[in-house]
Structures are given as C-alpha cells and as structure tokens.
Amino acid sequence: MKILITGANGFIGQNLITSLHNLPAGWNSGFDVEEKLYLMEYDMESSPKLLEEYTKECDFVFHLAGVNRPKNSDEFMEGNAGLTESLLNHLKNNHNKAPVLITSSIQAELDNAYGISKKVAEEMVLQYGKENGVQTFVYRLPNVFGKWCRPNYNSVVATFAFQIARDIPITIHDSAHKMQLVYIDDVITEFLLALTGKEHRAQSFCYIPTTYETTVGEIAHFLHSFRQSRNNIQIPCMEENSLEKKLYSTYLSYLPENMFSYALNAHIDARGSFTELFRSADRGQVSVNITKPGIIKGNHWHHTKTEKFVVISGHGVIRLRKIQDSNVIEYFVDGEKPEVIDIPPGYTHQIVNNGSSDLITVIWCSECYDPNHPDTYFLEI
Structure with missing residues (x-):
C-alpha cells in the first residue's frame, strides 16, 4: 500500500507519518505494515515533478498541505486551492482513483481569504470525487493542538504553552472568547480509521468525534496550573479523554530541554x-x-x-x-x-x-x- 502525504513536514503531517511508521502488525485485518506500507512524502518545498510521479502509483492520498500564514492574501488561493487543483489533475491524468482525504478548516464557513480558499479546495475535492467515482474525505478541522505544533504561528495552545513554560508573559485580549479544539492524536486516530474505511461521516463531510469547547481564559488557566504543579506537586486530571489531560501532555512537549527536572522538598x-x-x-x-x-x-x-x-x-x-x-x-x-x-x-x-x-x-x-x-x-x- 503506497500512501501519498502532502504537507509531510507540517504539524499534522509529522504526527501522521510517525503513527504510520509505528503501526502494529495486523492493525487492519492482518495487514502487514513492515512489508506493505510505503509512504510518499511531499511538502511545499518539494519539486512539483515529484507530485506528478507520486500520483501515478499512490493508493491513498492524505492531502494535508496548505497555507495559513502567507505574506499576502493572494497566496491563500494559490497554496490551498491551487495545490489541490494540481494534485487532482495529476491523479486524473494518471487515471489513478486513489481515495483522497483533505484537511480543511471550520473557517471555510467564514468570509475571509483563508476560509474562502479552503472552501474552494473542499469543493474541488468533492466535485472530483463525484465526477470520477473516487472516494473522498473532507475534514473541517477546528483548532488542532498537540506536540510539534509551531508556537507563534497558528495555535494559541502552542503559543501559550511555549511562553508559559519559559515564564514569558502571555497576552489575552478576550479571556471569554470561545474556542473549539481537537487533539492531534484524536485527529490521527480518525485518519487511520478513514484509511481502513471506518471514518466518521455526516453527509458529504467527515468529522473528528472528540472535540472540546473551551475559552481562551480556560486554556491559559490550565497551562498556568501545569507550571505551578512543580511547586504544589499536583497531578492534573487524567480522566480518559479529558481536555486537561491532553493539554498537560501538550504543555510538557514545550518544556525547554534543560528544564525537564525539578527538585522536591x-x-x-x-x-x-x-x-x-x-x-x-x-x-x-x-x-x-x-x-x-x-x-x-x-x-x-x-x-x-x-x-x-x-x-x-x-x-x-x-x-x-x-x-x-x-x-x-x-x-x-x-x-x-x-x-x-x-x-x-x-x-x-x-x-x-x-x-x-x-x-x-x-x-x-x-x-x-x-x-x-x-x-x-x-x-x-
């Protein structure tokens, strides 16, 4: 099984690739991972010729690549819709009907340059699937958090965790601002289900079943409490699927490497x-x-x-x-x-x-x- 992953060097891409490399044998009805799983990694810095070559042989596509912090708004359409169009054209020209999974954003429902570009990319994939009899998976993701996400980029959790771990003051404009979060491991679990045909789907769109409604203030409160836990030795709530548990794991991943240890009384x-x-x-x-x-x-x-x-x-x-x-x-x-x-x-x-x-x-x-x-x-x- 040959799997094409665009955006391989990105936050979600790194987590997906690591998980695919570490799947246990037999994870899919006797599927032998070591012998049959081959990953084709493509990123924005890769040669466009490589994408054309990969689309000749791939059996499944994880289209994760995209642009969310361009120098100018025109790059949104080029990096999101343009790359998607190129990918689909290569698949069509190569007569490859491999299933296509694309990560979109809940901002596709909003009237801004980023959201519009993601919605156009969604529509391209859905239309391509209908016209060519190809299975498609469109995920409108909320704010994704977890290890390896870049701070000061597109995740308030990553930014706050990085700063608080280093005792850098954070800036909150509206602590009551509501946010919808999804944890990276829950995203990857769902993507693996999609790979085996067991995705969660509601009409044309797919979804991650475990998400969290919270506020910017609550996120900051949790992260500050994790830093303080080194003094009061309190263990956070570790209940299965609790937001606190997943935020704590994320916070630890942003600790400076010279601060893993701390003294006890x-x-x-x-x-x-x-x-x-x-x-x-x-x-x-x-x-x-x-x-x-x-x-x-x-x-x-x-x-x-x-x-x-x-x-x-x-x-x-x-x-x-x-x-x-x-x-x-x-x-x-x-x-x-x-x-x-x-x-x-x-x-x-x-x-x-x-x-x-x-x-x-x-x-x-x-x-x-x-x-x-x-x-x-x-x-x-």
Missing part, C-alpha cells in the same frame, strides 16, 4: 527522610520514605485515611495493631520481593528497618496531607 532528619512526590485532587498522594538501619517510624493511626506501603529496597517489618486489641500483626518485607501492605483505618502501625542498609518505602495515601486536619494520632504498637 525532602524532610530529612537522623531517622531518614520523607518526601512527597505527587498529589492529586481525588486520588491522594504518593511519597517515598527512607528509614535508616535500626530506626522505627510510624506508631500512629487514622480515622479515615488509608495507606499502601511498598518496600522497594532493604529489609524490614511492618507491624499493625487494631487500636482496641493487643494482637500485633507482622509483615516482613523485602525490596527484592515487592508487595503491597494495606493500612486500614483504626490500626496503629509502624515500619522497622531491621537490615543493614536504608529501607526505602513508597507510600500511597488516600488523602493529601493537610496540617489543619491531619487525621493522624500517636499510639505505640
């Missing part, structure tokens, strides 16, 4: 250390506890708060006792054989390092620590 004393790693609004917190040899930590219980202990290095014993009983429960733990020890409410508990090296324990707690409401009560085992 370790509480260190003669007994060892305790360091909070992550907090979440509804999933509690994760910490790492280091206990020096011969040291006992804990000897407290909780009313509602629960914990999970996992020793990942060293040897020790975890003891629990129901606060009304005298019976002590012991779990001997070993970092070479990790296991989870649940700490129920109403059980006082301690961890003892009976080895010769540091005992390192990862602790999940059902609540983020609040010094005003600690729900922690001292009681010896």
Whole structure:
C-alpha cells in the first residue's frame, strides 16, 4: 500500500507519518505494515515533478498541505486551492482513483481569504470525487493542538504553552472568547480509521468525534496550573479523554530541554527522610520514605485515611495493631520481593528497618496531607 502525504513536514503531517511508521502488525485485518506500507512524502518545498510521479502509483492520498500564514492574501488561493487543483489533475491524468482525504478548516464557513480558499479546495475535492467515482474525505478541522505544533504561528495552545513554560508573559485580549479544539492524536486516530474505511461521516463531510469547547481564559488557566504543579506537586486530571489531560501532555512537549527536572522538598532528619512526590485532587498522594538501619517510624493511626506501603529496597517489618486489641500483626518485607501492605483505618502501625542498609518505602495515601486536619494520632504498637 503506497500512501501519498502532502504537507509531510507540517504539524499534522509529522504526527501522521510517525503513527504510520509505528503501526502494529495486523492493525487492519492482518495487514502487514513492515512489508506493505510505503509512504510518499511531499511538502511545499518539494519539486512539483515529484507530485506528478507520486500520483501515478499512490493508493491513498492524505492531502494535508496548505497555507495559513502567507505574506499576502493572494497566496491563500494559490497554496490551498491551487495545490489541490494540481494534485487532482495529476491523479486524473494518471487515471489513478486513489481515495483522497483533505484537511480543511471550520473557517471555510467564514468570509475571509483563508476560509474562502479552503472552501474552494473542499469543493474541488468533492466535485472530483463525484465526477470520477473516487472516494473522498473532507475534514473541517477546528483548532488542532498537540506536540510539534509551531508556537507563534497558528495555535494559541502552542503559543501559550511555549511562553508559559519559559515564564514569558502571555497576552489575552478576550479571556471569554470561545474556542473549539481537537487533539492531534484524536485527529490521527480518525485518519487511520478513514484509511481502513471506518471514518466518521455526516453527509458529504467527515468529522473528528472528540472535540472540546473551551475559552481562551480556560486554556491559559490550565497551562498556568501545569507550571505551578512543580511547586504544589499536583497531578492534573487524567480522566480518559479529558481536555486537561491532553493539554498537560501538550504543555510538557514545550518544556525547554534543560528544564525537564525539578527538585522536591525532602524532610530529612537522623531517622531518614520523607518526601512527597505527587498529589492529586481525588486520588491522594504518593511519597517515598527512607528509614535508616535500626530506626522505627510510624506508631500512629487514622480515622479515615488509608495507606499502601511498598518496600522497594532493604529489609524490614511492618507491624499493625487494631487500636482496641493487643494482637500485633507482622509483615516482613523485602525490596527484592515487592508487595503491597494495606493500612486500614483504626490500626496503629509502624515500619522497622531491621537490615543493614536504608529501607526505602513508597507510600500511597488516600488523602493529601493537610496540617489543619491531619487525621493522624500517636499510639505505640
């Protein structure tokens, strides 16, 4: 299968090509990707002769190339409608009825130079399909965001993420301005469905099923919160298909390469250390506890708060006792054989390092620590 991709060096093109190169074998009813998938990459800088050659043999066309930031408005029609016309003429002259997928824009509904040029390109593709019995896919995309999108170009998300990651002030003219967003991975997933004949379609147009309605102010709020999360160690909402999750992934892709790491606040004393790693609004917190040899930590219980202990290095014993009983429960733990020890409410508990090296324990707690409401009560085992 030979796939022609115009706009190969662009934001969507790069993501599509990467995904096509990494498709698992059998992704399409036994389709052998490594042996049968061949990509023909074409971009605005490519020789026009190359487009003519590619259209002789391609089996499917992803027409992603276009112009959205020209030096003058005349280039809109040339770069969007003109290139589309050239592509379709080559296919027709070569008697190639390969399906054609084109990325248009929701601005095709607006009366501006860019929108008009995209609408003309849409109509060309739809008319070409009708006249030549060719399957066509026309996607009017909203604002696409995700990794590899150019900041200060055509995406407010990319621009804001780039600036906020570098502590550069952003400019917002209207925080209540409404925006429709679509995530790049959702776009690519849909394009792969189109490639296999399983596209989402409403009459003549195709669409991405997952989109987001938001405002410029909300986008800025999320991105600022991601920067602040390095100080408050809050993990953003990671619910499936949440806008926050996808914006967070995008934000991280714009971090300067010398800023991937950041320090944590370790509480260190003669007994060892305790360091909070992550907090979440509804999933509690994760910490790492280091206990020096011969040291006992804990000897407290909780009313509602629960914990999970996992020793990942060293040897020790975890003891629990129901606060009304005298019976002590012991779990001997070993970092070479990790296991989870649940700490129920109403059980006082301690961890003892009976080895010769540091005992390192990862602790999940059902609540983020609040010094005003600690729900922690001292009681010896």
